[in-house]
Amino acid sequence: MQLLLVDDEMSVVDTLAETIPWNSIGIETVHKAYSAFEALNLLNMHEIDIVITDVLMPEMDGLELTRSIYMHWKHIKCLLLTAHADFEYAHAAIKHNIQGYLLKPIDDHELILQISAVVQTIETERENKYNYNRAMATMRHHLPKIQAELLQSLLQGKRMPADKLEEQLKLLKIPVVQNQHVFIMLVRFKDHLIDYNAFEVSLMEFAIGNLAKETFQEYFETWYCRDAHEYLAFVLIPKPEQDYDEEQVTAERAQYHLNRLVNQFQINVQRYLNKPISVLSGHSGLFPNDMMKIYNNLLLLLSKRFGDDKELPVYIAGHGEMATITTLVSLYEPPLLVHLMEAGQWETSSSKLDAILHELETDWCESSEQLTEAFFSIFSSFSYIAHKQGRSLADLIGAEFVLGKELQPARTVKHLREWTTNVLDTFQRSAQNETRTARAAAVKEAQKFIISHLSADLSVQLISDVLNMHPTYLSRLYKLETGENISEYITRLKMEKAILLLKTSTKKIYEISIEIGYQNPHYFIKLFKKHFGSTPQEYRNMKL
Structure with missing residues (x-):
């Protein structure tokens, strides 16, 4: 990055240019200007990234310079130097997009901190711009x-x-x-x-x-x-x-x-x-x-x-x-009912069916053909989802809901609404039961592993690796099913085993700590006291 120092006091510019370790904070080139007009010439000649300028200068002051910079080089970040701790200057600086405000005499440490922050801002903006341009190029390609x-x-x-x-x-x-x-x-x-x-x-x-x-x-x-x-x-x-x-x-x-x-x-x-x-x-x-x-x-x-x-x-x-096409629009417009059910989007599936039935009631109330068309299309979707699960529709929802007598669901919109509501509710309950069963099984597998490896240094990452699950998913699943964090469950079991060992064995405290998976006895003692209000030794003494 390139930086420009501007001050009518030559000693200030020269001292800053020579004494600050600019390279260490990402500044490769430092330019010097002793007036605002000289600074504008350098800005036209070089790709400057940061400008540090004095406020009070003859002919054109620092605020005028920053206004000109903002008009012509909006990407440049400016910082002000002044001996006047005046709110008016600070307010003007905010108005003209100034990044920092430093008082003379300049504190080198403060200057380095502010410039480092500006460098970081520029690098972030460049990265964001690069990512944006890359995303836009990809979008243009596709x-x-x-x-x-x-x-x-x-x-x-x-x-x-x-x-x-x-x-x-x-x-x-x-x-x-x-x-x-x-x-x-x-x-x-x-x-x-x-x-x-x-x-x-x-x-x-x-x-x-x-x-x-x-x-x-x-x-x-x-x-x-x-x-x-x-x-x-x-x-x-x-x-x-x-x-x-x-x-x-x-x-x-x-x-x-x-x-x-x-x-x-x-x-x-x-x-x-x-x-x-x-x-x-x-x-x-x-x-x-x-x-x-x-x-x-x-x-x-x-x-x-x-x-x-x-x-x-x-x-x-x-x-x-160009004839008027009379089709049941809601039935065939995407997303289709079968795709919503396949994705397990039960609320959206219900809304889709409501839209179909509403259109039937509004536009096709006297058309038995459209009603039959809707019934068989919906029936086909239900059958597909059942068969994809390796089951017949009759086994899944009950034989009485499959067709009924003389296609009763296709007689009126009211009959079709009752039938679709019952079937969709049955599908949803079945899916939710399967989900709960799968979740309960995963929780039991996690608990089984924890109980059998209680002396190990257990972690959510270790357990999720064994169960082939993402650790975040396992944590949320366990909390959802049990109401307890998996880490809390591990700690509780370890503490319960520690209590048992304190009551039934003469093992030393550090031995018990290692046996329940804590290699640091001091940490075990601290954790034990947090749970039970006393140290392991105090607990043992009370039980003697």
Whole structure:
């Protein structure tokens, strides 16, 4: 690090520069200036980290200098030297981001302490900046993948608070705002992707993504991912046009440009990559609420209009073809019920079921088909979790809850709610019982080891190593199950054994100390007295 000393008294600067062991506190180079203007020249010439300046100097004083430093070199840390122990100076120093305040005559020890603290601050800031830059570089490297993952979740119907979504869009540099009109375009490969390895598929996606960006860049921003059907799903975000301010006019203009450029995009992929693709696009919707609806419509149209035909290159869906998709959204939006149960998130699973049942009551109260769909989907999730545990659903929750007579749970939302509540509660109790059983077994294993090795120098780390557990987990588990810290249990057993030996043997105190695992008899005596209010010898004398 480099330091600059500034004072109009040459003797002060020269003495500090020559007598303080700067190298020992991390300062490699010391520069000297005898006025504020000379200091500014040196600041322009060298990469200074710390400035120590006198306050009272002619022409430009130290406070003016620090103001100028703060304006042009905000990273530089400044300390003030003054012979005036005046609050006004201290207040000004605080205002101008001064790191320290030293009175003349200068105490070398105090100066070294303050400079050492500033050096430590700078090193911490540099490390934090390095870690931040490294994290940002890693994120930039993986940015396309993270952007694609967010898009995949939105197309699948994942909901998130508006502020959280806005934060993610900003962090991931996705140029779209909520309630903005966007378009979705699906790209289907005519080749079977199974014939390509993962690297070749990624390379193909990257190349097609770049061609899409180049083709649409005058009028649209592009954002894409590969979906569960092996299609590329593009979100095309209209760029503002200066001549068209009204939202509806802008959406119509964007639709016009999209219809014109989709054909060109397909031709460009065929020409430059020699990869035949089919492209399907539709009308716009609002981001993010209409995303899943438009996407599902396009999937339906892709099946209807393209089918298995590999030769149809481009299809642009009209407004009339974009049907209203009537699906039970809460049932299929991530996270799925089966995944929540698999992770043991019982409260969230209950909330998921409440959302499904609420949607059934609100939007599908007259639809027996949607009710049956929900029942069998939930039943499938319950069955999967039971089978994963190596048990049948009937054995786990009781045969009366599995299907019942004539699919009674699927008759009404009320019946389905009662059935799901009973089954989920049974699953949760079963999981909690298994957890308690596993915890109790771990506690017993720990106690068994402690009892059999009471004469050893026992520690939580030693016991956790034997039981293949993390010591923090073992400590918390033991406390949760017994209400007692494991270290307290060890000490209590050792003290109980010490009492027994004092009563039934003639062994000396140091021998008893070693026998119960304390190599230092003085420590054992101190611990014994803390527990029983007397020393081991006093206790023995009382019992004689």
